[in-house]
Amino acid sequence: MTTAPAQAGWRFRQPSVIPGFGLTLGFSLAYLTLIILIPLSGLIWRSAALGWTDFWALATDRRTLTALKISFGTAFIAAAVNVVFGSLVAWVLVRYRFPGRRVVDAMVDLPFALPTAVAGIALTTLYAPKGWLGQLLMPLGIKVAYTPLGIVVALVFIGLPFVVRTVQPIMEEIDKEVEEAAATLGASRFQIITRVLLPGLAPAIITGFSLAFARGVGEYGSVIFIAGNLPYKSEIAPLLIVIRLEEYNYPAATAIAAIMLGLSFIMLLVINLVQTWSRKRYG
Amino acid sequence: MKRLLLGIAAFAGLVLASSQAWSADKLLNASYDVGRELFVAVNKAFVAKHPGVTIDQSHAGTSAQARAIAEGLAADVVTFNQVTDVDFLVKKGLVSADWQKDFPDNASPFYSLPSFLVRAGNPKHIKDWNDLVRDDVQVIFPNPKTSGNARYTYLAATAYAKEAFKGDDAKVKEFITKLFNNVPIFDTGGRAATTTFVQREIGDVLITFESETRGIRKEYGDDKFEQVTPSVSLLAEFPVAIVDKVVDQHGSRDLAKSYLDFLYTPEGQDIAANNGLRARDAAVAAKYKADFPDVRLLTVEEVFGGWDKVQKEHFAAGGLLDQAYGSR
Numbered sequence: 001m002t003t004a005p006a007q008a009g010w011r012f013r014q015p016s017v018i019p020g021f022g023l024t025l026g027f028s029l030a031y032l033t034l035i036i037l038i039p040l041s042g043l044i045w046r047s048a049a050l051g052w053t054d055f056w057a058l059a060t061d062r063r064t065l066t067a068l069k070i071s072f073g074t075a076f077i078a079a080a081v082n083v084v085f086g087s088l089v090a091w092v093l094v095r096y097r098f099p100g101r102r103v104v105d106a107m108v109d110l111p112f113a114l115p116t117a118v119a120g121i122a123l124t125t126l127y128a129p130k131g132w133l134g135q136l137l138m139p140l141g142i143k144v145a146y147t148p149l150g151i152v153v154a155l156v157f158i159g160l161p162f163v164v165r166t167v168q169p170i171m172e173e174i175d176k177e178v179e180e181a182a183a184t185l186g187a188s189r190f191q192i193i194t195r196v197l198l199p200g201l202a203p204a205i206i207t208g209f210s211l212a213f214a215r216g217v218g219e220y221g222s223v224i225f226i227a228g229n230l231p232y233k234s235e236i237a238p239l240l241i242v243i244r245l246e247e248y249n250y251p252a253a254t255a256i257a258a259i260m261l262g263l264s265f266i267m268l269l270v271i272n273l274v275q276t277w278s279r280k281r282y283g
Numbered sequence: 284m285k286r287l288l289l290g291i292a293a294f295a296g297l298v299l300a301s302s303q304a305w306s307a308d309k310l311l312n313a314s315y316d317v318g319r320e321l322f323v324a325v326n327k328a329f330v331a332k333h334p335g336v337t338i339d340q341s342h343a344g345t346s347a348q349a350r351a352i353a354e355g356l357a358a359d360v361v362t363f364n365q366v367t368d369v370d371f372l373v374k375k376g377l378v379s380a381d382w383q384k385d386f387p388d389n390a391s392p393f394y395s396l397p398s399f400l401v402r403a404g405n406p407k408h409i410k411d412w413n414d415l416v417r418d419d420v421q422v423i424f425p426n427p428k429t430s431g432n433a434r435y436t437y438l439a440a441t442a443y444a445k446e447a448f449k450g451d452d453a454k455v456k457e458f459i460t461k462l463f464n465n466v467p468i469f470d471t472g473g474r475a476a477t478t479t480f481v482q483r484e485i486g487d488v489l490i491t492f493e494s495e496t497r498g499i500r501k502e503y504g505d506d507k508f509e510q511v512t513p514s515v516s517l518l519a520e521f522p523v524a525i526v527d528k529v530v531d532q533h534g535s536r537d538l539a540k541s542y543l544d545f546l547y548t549p550e551g552q553d554i555a556a557n558n559g560l561r562a563r564d565a566a567v568a569a570k571y572k573a574d575f576p577d578v579r580l581l582t583v584e585e586v587f588g589g590w591d592k593v594q595k596e597h598f599a600a601g602g603l604l605d606q607a608y609g610s611r
Contacts, residue, residue: 026290063605121478128483146468229426229469231608239471243428246346248371249600 043261047254058255063231063239066257071237072263074148075216078155079163082212083205086163093164094171108164111157116221123154124226146228151236154222159212166208167201176202202278210271217264307509309370310535311339313358315365315431315521317473317495321558322362323366328554329545336538344430344472352377352526356368359530359539362523362546364492365431366583391520392546393560396580397432397439397492399511400480400500407487411513411549412443415488416461425476427604433473434513436490437604438593439517441588446515459607481508492519493560497574518580521560539546 047055058064093105111119127134127144134145144150174197182196218240227234237260244253307368316321319342326338349368352358352492361378372378383390407420415422415557427433436468439454447541450453470476473491474548480489481503488511489496496510523543529535545551545609551562556571568575587593 022286023290026286026288028290030291125485128485130484224471225475230465230467231469231473234424239429243426244600245350246344246429247598247600248350250344252600274475 009167019122040261043254043257046250050251050255054251055255058252059091059226059259064237064256064259066232067235067237067258068263069238070234071150071217072267073259074151074155074236075213075219077268078152078159078216079209079213081152081156082163083209084112086160086208086212087167087201087205090164090167090171092113095169095176108161110161111159112161114217115264117225119157120154120222120225123150123157123222127226145226146230148227148234150152150226150228151223151234154226155212155216155219158219158222159216162207162211162215164209167204168209170201170204198277199281203275206271206275206278213271214264214268217260285380290334307467308335308535308538309337309339309533310359310538311357312360312362312542313341313343313352313356314362315345316350317344317432318342318491318498319361320498321555321560322555324558325366325546327550328550329542332545333538333541338542344429346371352529357529357533357537358526359533360525360543362543364473364519364521365434366454366520366522367594368431369524372524372526372588375526377526378524379527380412383522385525386523386543387547388563389520389522391522391563392543392551393521393555394493395492395519395521395560395564396516396578397436397490397519398496398516399513400496401493401509402488403507403509405511407511409488409511412440412515413447414595415440415465415490417459417465419489420465421467421486422462422465422488422490423468423476423480424466424472424490425473429471430473430476431483432492432495433490434598435492435517435519436585438582438583438609439513441597442517442581443513443515445542445586456603456606459603465522492559494576497559511590512576512578515579515581517586518582 019141050058073167089108093101093108124145125131127137127150129135129138129143129145131145137144138195142149144153178196179192182192218235218238220242223236224239227239229235237256241253241256244256246248289498299531302466312322322340322342323339326340330336330338341356343351343373345361345363345365347369348356348358348361348363349371352361352372361369361372369378369382373380373382379385386392399409401407407417408414409420412548414420424436425433427437438457441459444455444458448458466486468479470479473495476489477495478493480486481499489499493510493512496508500508523546525536525539525543530539545561546555549564549567552562552567553570556562556567556574559574561575562568562571583590587597595602
């Protein structure tokens with residue numbers, strides 16, 4: 001474990017051998033302000049038009065709460081599924097050489113590239129009661145399309161590359177020799193995974209989880225096709241925002257967005273803290 | 284610090300966009316989602332008569348269009364399928380308050396109505412609105428919250444119930460709740476609902492604009508689906524208006540006016556009828572009579588007392604429409 005050098009008193013211009021600090025920082029600040037800060041403050045500002053009582057009434061409305069629960073719940077489950085199977089995919093791609101590996105590797109990125117609406121329509125076609133997979137699952141009593149399960153399926157599809165692409169490079173850096181050394185020192189296979197591999201991979205896995213999760217919470221395009229959009233059952237929070245916009249109810253729409261933003265921020269913060277902790281623990 | 288400011292300035296320089304020149308022989312028509320085929324045909328015919336003119340089209344849900352125009356989308360004319368969305372532009376000061384008097388027939392050159400489409404042979408014997416609340420019938424229409432098309436469906440069903448139950452509000456509410464309980468999926472738009480009904484083979488009856496049901500039969504064959512026109516329905520107007528603020532900036536008022544006038548000419552009316560919309564022009568309507576069965580049409584004004592009232596009582600958050608979803 002390396003210890004960080006003692007922090008000197010904070011100064012505006014960090015002494016650095018690399019030139020261009022002021023220039024690049026100024027550019028970045030202006031860029032971030034325009035791209036992130038101004039839109040987000042506009043969002044908060046607009047939802048402030050609602051007033052506290054109305055905001056609270058909306059935030060505690062059963063329909064809003066159910067929609068939020070569905071959005072965050074399905075995104076969490078989908079991200080968790082992706083952590084397991086995404087890491088497995090990354091493992092296969094990094095550790096084994098087999099014909100067609102590059103094709104599989106490229107395929108992982110497809111959900112990034114595909115317009116989400118296309119993904120939603122394709123998945124719905126597959127999983128609808130009359131679809132190829134749907135009609136096989138139907139006799140088993142499993143309904144995928146038009147249920148929250150369908151939302152999870154769509155989000156798993158959308159989120160997979162986030163986990164694979166964050167875990168893969170870290171996995172590549174772990175030398176095979178480390179595992180071999182552990183084996184010669186008498187570690188069992190299970191111990192190698194839990195004591196040697198996972199600690200090194202944990203930060204990357206957590207990052208992948210939070211990316212997939214954050215993406216899933218806000219996902220709209222693919223979900224609306226497969227969700228069925230029944231209020232209280234499979235209505236996601238982003239759809240509720242669209243519904244409020246259709247009512248020309250900007251304050252309510254922005255208020256739901258602000259709630260989502262707040263919740264996402266808290267959850268990502270917690271995930272970051274966990275990550276820092278795991279880095280300290282295992283790093 | 285100087286470097287920091289230089290960085291900010293460099294960024295600002297990157298962002299500066301060149302201003303766009305606009306000429307008076309160009310129009311942007313902001314239209315509803317499923318109007319693409321219609322306006323491709325209309326624009327072709329119009330440009331043939333006015334050489335050198337360009338008509339650009341933008342299609343999306345009309346409330347989204349109205350919001351975009353209010354935020355600065357420079358559309359010269361709007362051709363919507365909902366009066367409320369033009370009224371929104373009036374409130375924003377972009378369209379004059381008496382726009383419905385600028386063109387004949389309430390500024391609605393053609394009209395349509397919510398109509399039924401059933402599977403071949405009509406296996407569930409669906410004839411009218413009261414068949415839709417039967418326990419063995421599944422109904423498909425998009426989410427009235429996100430689709431203007433379905434808003435008309437909701438209003439038409441309510442208008443029917445109001446007549447059938449002679450204004451007994453409790454019974455009307457029960458009828459509508461039952462109807463909504465028979466809807467297994469709420470798609471967000473009219474075309475998505477069509478896909479659900481036609482390709483996923485879900486539901487026994489699709490309710491959508493008559494213009495859509497005719498399009499589906501053309502696309503997928505008459506032998507697969509049958510059109511059922513209910514005994515009574517609601518007049519769905521397709522309002523058109525000039526966006527005053529934009530045409531004054533562009534200097535395109537004359538062209539905008541002649542473009543919208545063209546929709547009322549026999550040629551424009553013929554194109555509309557060809558695309559499944561009912562024509563106002565008597566001669567054109569007579570020509571296509573076989574395609575459009577007689578139906579008694581109620582209007583929002585006579586049943587609900589105008590769009591403003593509908594908006595407040597039915598479509599606002601927590602209104603009658605929200606209550607119809609029940610709590611399942």
